[in-house]
Amino acid sequence: MIDAAGLRVIRAISEEGSFTAAATSLGYSQPAISQMVRRLEERTGTALVERLGRTVRLTQAGQVLARHAGPVLSAIEAAESEVAAIAGLRAGRVRLMAFPSSSSTLVPRALALVKERFPDVEVSFAEGEPPESLAALRAGECDVAVAFTYEGTDIGRGEEHVETFLSRPLLEDEVRLAVPKNHPLAKADKAQLSDLADAQWIAGCPRCRGHLLSLATRAGFTPHVAFETEDYVAVLGLVAEGLGVALIPDLILRSAGNDRVVTLPIDPASRRTVQAVTTADLERVPAVAATLDALVDAARATCPSPLTAAISAR
Amino acid sequence: MIDAAGLRVIRAISEEGSFTAAATSLGYSQPAISQMVRRLEERTGTALVERLGRTVRLTQAGQVLARHAGPVLSAIEAAESEVAAIAGLRAGRVRLMAFPSSSSTLVPRALALVKERFPDVEVSFAEGEPPESLAALRAGECDVAVAFTYEGTDIGRGEEHVETFLSRPLLEDEVRLAVPKNHPLAKADKAQLSDLADAQWIAGCPRCRGHLLSLATRAGFTPHVAFETEDYVAVLGLVAEGLGVALIPDLILRSAGNDRVVTLPIDPASRRTVQAVTTADLERVPAVAATLDALVDAARATCPSPLTAAISAR
DNA sequence: TGAAATAAATAACTCATTGTTATATCATCG
DNA sequence: CGATGATATAACAATGAGTTATTTATTTCA
Incomplete structure (x- = not known):
């Protein structure tokens, strides 16, 4: 029945003292005010202004509306400015969830970029492996998940499809074989996976374990997994002690190397793609978009690869 | 940019958890909500809801709007209900101004009628002769003036025209000549004004004095005004003491008689019309309309005259 | 796994609202 | 009494905000 526009008009009349002045103050034409008042009076069923010749004055009912106009309009303006702040990246919160090994460089660098570009945007951060982070999304x-998919791995056994969401590729991460320094393959150019059918394996996160199984199956064997841990530093330690071999994404080796371990490409090559994942809706939230951009930029700085080259060329 | 309708929609979505439920709760169709949200998102420049498959959830910006919706909408509802109370005569204030001699019966009776019919309507009352009451209007x-006009009297010398306003006739009030009981005319049927050219006159209020002058001029003389007072009881007292004669409206004689005074019609007859005066705008204020009605009813009860008969026949 | 059910989005259309300009009316003031 | 300043009205255009019918997508359930 009564909306913000009506209150605005009544308030302007009350403040300005005439329809014409109210019109100019609101940026309207004079008849707009005249008609607006008439409509309001029809709706409320009572006169709101007294037209006394050349001047107008509010009736009691008009004064009631004018009195309420202030609080209502300033609350609306407050809401608008809060939303505008979010839209203008002068406010906003992004909840980021990333898998542990991305936390070392990629994510911190991206967070720093966001902070630098939009100091008032808050980005909170939690660790989580892809299945959990996508479920959280x-x-x-959470609003953004930094996840990865292994090339050619078909997910779908109860897990979330990355394809359900909107994802932006960040890095191509080559999966390498890690062997102890004294291992027969340590000096080889590349490793045939099928040569390692009888090796003891050390598996990483569940997803990585799945990938290992998938690759091994394709190479014609079932790997013997001797140890399992999500901590890649531990994986490298185990490998260094000669307790087994492991598949390790290149990205991890950049932050956590071990000089008693040698890594080499495998054949057929395998890569995982690190992606920033969000939803179509959340991508329209400016702070989320800004975070995605920062992740892309951070990825480019982290590892110039064919993929990121392609992205920069775009 | 954001109006009450938008806030209502966002709040409904937040409370109901789906567009469809929000639509039913607001009495709209589902696409109406869908489109409303889209418009809001276009205007604000950020996503307001996350569509997660079948369910929807508000984004941070959406939550900002939902948070403000409550206060804003209840303030608007409060304003609406206050105005509705005024429109529905469950509230309201009328400032009445009446000339003194109407205060004796007509006005009190009308006030009682309003109080009886609409107990929550406040009518405040002040005395004032027509020029002042019309100026106040x-x-x-003030909102309603009870005033009178002398038949055939042309006003206009700086005074307010009754015609400027909207007036409803209440009473026809005959002007009679008051003489002492022992006056030569005391037993006459009627008095020729011209016979009183040499009499001492006692005048009432300024307006009444003006009327006396006008009538006398028409009768061919200039009256000698010996006394002037606005208090008609005093006028009657002066007449009773034989200090002069006076023109006195019949209405006054009903409440303030004096048995040492005789009144008789004058020739040519003269009457004043008692009117309830307001403005076109104020007449659309329900409490004002109710007061006017009460005045008409009170007048009918006070003095059944040809005029009031005509009004009831209408 | 596939079909039914549920929910949101879209299309196409209608109608009311809310502006606009041009003009009339009306009160005030020199 | 005419000029002026203010509101009202008329006619019209654009937009907003609904509607129904239909499509698309996700969940659920057999």
Whole structure:
């Protein structure tokens, strides 16, 4: 029945003392005010202004509206400016969830970029492996997930498809074989996976373990997994002690090397793609978009690869 | 940019958890909500809801709007209900101004009627002779003036025209000649004004004095005004003491008689019309309309005259 | 796994609202 | 009494905000 526009008009009349002045103050034409008042009076069923010749004055009912106009309009303006701040990146919160090994360089660098560009945007951060982070994204518990997919790995056994969401590729991460320095393959150019059918394997995160199984199956064997840990520093330690071999993404080796371990490409090559994942809706939230951009930029700085080259060329 | 309708929609979505439920709760169709949200998102420049498959959830910006919706909408509802109370005569204030001699019966009776019919309507009352009461009406200091006009009297010398306003006739009030009981005319049927050219006159209020002058001029003389007072009881007292004669409206004689005074019609007859005066705008204020009605009813009860008969027949 | 059910998006259309300009009316003031 | 300043009205255009019908997508359930 009564909306913000009506209150604005009544307030302007009350403040300015005439329809014409109210019109100029609101940027309207005079008849617009005249008609607006008439409509309001029709709706409320009572006169709101007294037209006394050349001047107008509010009736009691008009004064009631004018009195309420202030609080209502300033609350609306407050809401608008809060939303505008979010839209203008002068406010906003992004909840980021990333898998542990990305936390070392990529994510911190991206967070720093966001902070530098938009100091008032808050980015909170939690660790989580892809299945959890995607579930959190779906559940609305985070806004951006930094996840990875292994090339050619078909997910789908209860896990979230990355394809359900909107994802931007960040890095191409080559999967290498890690062997102890004294291992027969240590000096080889590349390793045939099938040569390692009888090796003891050390597996990383569940997803990586799945990838290992998938690759091994394709190479015609079932790997014997002697140890399992999500901590890649530990994986490298185990390998260094000669307790087994492991598949390790190149990205991890950049932050956590071990000089008693040698890594070499495998054949057929395998890579994982690190992606920033969000939803189509959240991508329209400016702070989220800014975070995605920062992640892309951070990835480019982290590792110039064919993929990121392609992205920069774009 | 954002109006009450938008806030209502966002709040409904937040409360109901889906567009469809929000639509039913607001009495809209589902696409209406869908489009409303889209418009809001276009205007604000950021996503307001996350569509997660079948369910929707508000984004941070959406939550900002939902948070403000409550206060804003309840303030608007409060304003609406206050105005509705005024429109529905469950509230309201009328400032009445009446000339003194109407205060005796007509006005009190009318006030009682309003109080009986609409107990929550406040009518405040002040005395004032027609020129002042009309000026007050014009100045917005009162809402209804009970005034009178002398038949055939042309006003206009700086005074307010009753015709400027909207007036409803209440009573036809005959002007009679008051003489002492022992006056030569005391037993006459009627008095020729011209027979009183040499009499001492006692005048009432300024307006009444003006009327006396006008009538006398028409009768061919200039009256000798010996006394002047606005208090008609005093006028009657002066007449009773034989200090002069006076023109007195019949209405006054009903409440303030004096048995040492005789009144008789004058020739040519003269009457004043008692009117309830307001403005076209104020007449659309329900409490004002109710007061006017009460005045008409009170007048009918006070003095059944040809005029009031005509009004009831209408 | 596939079909039914549920929910949101889209298309196409209608109608009311809310502006506009041009003009009339009306009160005030020199 | 005419000029002026203010509101009202008329006619019209654009937009907003609904509607129904239909499509698309996700969940659920057999």
